[in-house]
Amino acid sequence: MAKVSFYPSGKVGEIPEGTSVLDASEKLGIELRHDCGGFATCSTCRIMVVDGVKNLTEIDLDEENMLEEAELPNPFRLSCQALIEGDVVLQIPEPEMQWSKGALRELDALPLMSRALIRVIVEARARAGGEEVILPDTAIPAVEKAKSELDEIGNDPVVLAALVKEVCGIP
Ligand code: FES
CATH class of the missing domain: 1.10.8.550 (Proto-chlorophyllide reductase 57 kD subunit B)
Known part of the structure; x- marks a missing residue:
């Protein structure tokens, strides 16, 4: 199990390794947009990794292409593609000012x-x-x-x- 923390809500939970960040957010009762249903084609499920960068699976080609298309650099990840391998702290972007x-x-x-x-x-x-x-x-x-x-x-x-x-x- 890995400790996964989401900000700005501050919700924390123990999540089985191998779970996607998107599924982890759902398990913790956090609403995270995921317009394409988890197929790496919309980027609405973006999150930022603020601790434990190495505790997520590496970015694959589909995720890399979508991040580039959406102009989202490090430390953005697509929550539907990043799988949890250890403790992580994540920030869900606030609504734009x-x-x-x-x-x-x-x-x-x-x-x-x-x-x-x-x-x-x-x-x-x-x-x-x-x-x-x-x-x-x-x-x-x-x-x-x-x-x-x-x-x-x-x-x-x-x-x-x-x-x-x-x-x-x-x-
Ligand atoms: S839900 Fe669309 S890219 Fe993650």
Whole structure:
């Protein structure tokens, strides 16, 4: 059995190894969208791995193709494809915040594959600061900061996961 934790709900449970993250969420009573029914063709079941990256099965070709198509970099995974092999901590992405037009220009200027992750980081920090809308004054320095952090980390999934864990306020 593996200990599986989902945030932001904080629900935790013991799940048999070999279970998909999507099935684990259902067992714990968490509603996770899965529009294609688990066939790696929609990406709505996306989650972020914030601890225990190595305790999920590796990304196969179908998942890799879908993640690329949906522009979802590490530490995103498709919950219907990732099977649990040990303890993991997962973050279900929060609903996207509203960005003003000027702020969105900052995001749109980024390479496609970094946008989703930078958006998550900027929004998590803005939420923690009590903001409800991302305005240019916030977006310009926040996007720049997140971008340089990600540039420094490169594609190391463990370090990326730790950054997401920290910005999402996961203990
Ligand atoms: S449910 Fe569609 S990709 Fe996972």
